[in-house]
Amino acid sequence: MNPMEIDNRYLEIDPLDQFGTMGPTDILVDIKTYRLRMTGMVTRPLSLAYDQILRYPSVTENFLLICPGFFVNNGRWTGVHLTVLLQDAHMKNEARYIDVKGGSEKTVRISIKDIFQKKIFLAYRVNDKPLPQKHGFPLRLVSEDAYGSNWVKFVDEIVVS
Numbered sequence: 001m002n003p004m005e006i007d008n009r010y011l012e013i014d015p016l017d018q019f020g021t022m023g024p025t026d027i028l029v030d031i032k033t034y035r036l037r038m039t040g041m042v043t044r045p046l047s048l049a050y051d052q053i054l055r056y057p058s059v060t061e062n063f064l065l066i067c068p069g070f071f072v073n074n075g076r077w078t079g080v081h082l083t084v085l086l087q088d089a090h091m092k093n094e095a096r097y098i099d100v101k102g103g104s105e106k107t108v109r110i111s112i113k114d115i116f117q118k119k120i121f122l123a124y125r126v127n128d129k130p131l132p133q134k135h136g137f138p139l140r141l142v143s144e145d146a147y148g149s150n151w152v153k154f155v156d157e158i159v160v161s
Helices: 050-054 082-088 112-117
Strands: 036-040 046-048 059-067 071-081 097-102 107-111 120-126 140-143 155-160
Touching: 046 050, 050 120, 059 140, 071 082, 071 140, 082 112, 082 120, 082 155, 097 112, 107 112
Parallel strands: 036 155
Antiparallel strands: 036 046, 059 071, 071 120, 097 107, 097 155, 120 140
């Protein structure tokens, strides 16, 4: 199943306890000391505590989490759109990419063009519940047209280049 070719508008939301997982699920994040950092080609680098992230305008979308050959789950994801964070950090005009890094040392590169044209955000809730640890608490990258292997878990840094 290619996420770019599937219309999930009429699919039921899968119960969270039925969601599959891949990759690390046991990374513990101390929410009292956690910070999401945005660095690189910005004029105002960010270092945001979890409660600060929750104050940004939120977006909620139903996306399929697809790990080919293993599972497909339809979930309702809520979080902060990357465009909002880029604007708050005053991204420089010449920036072309962001690297989203997670606590599991996973990194995904996304073009700035895609961020402004697609539904790509950092989720902190799924199915109206706080994002569980095994799904990447406190933040997980979600994208409407990417496989789950590119949905970085435990996001702690975004580098603009």
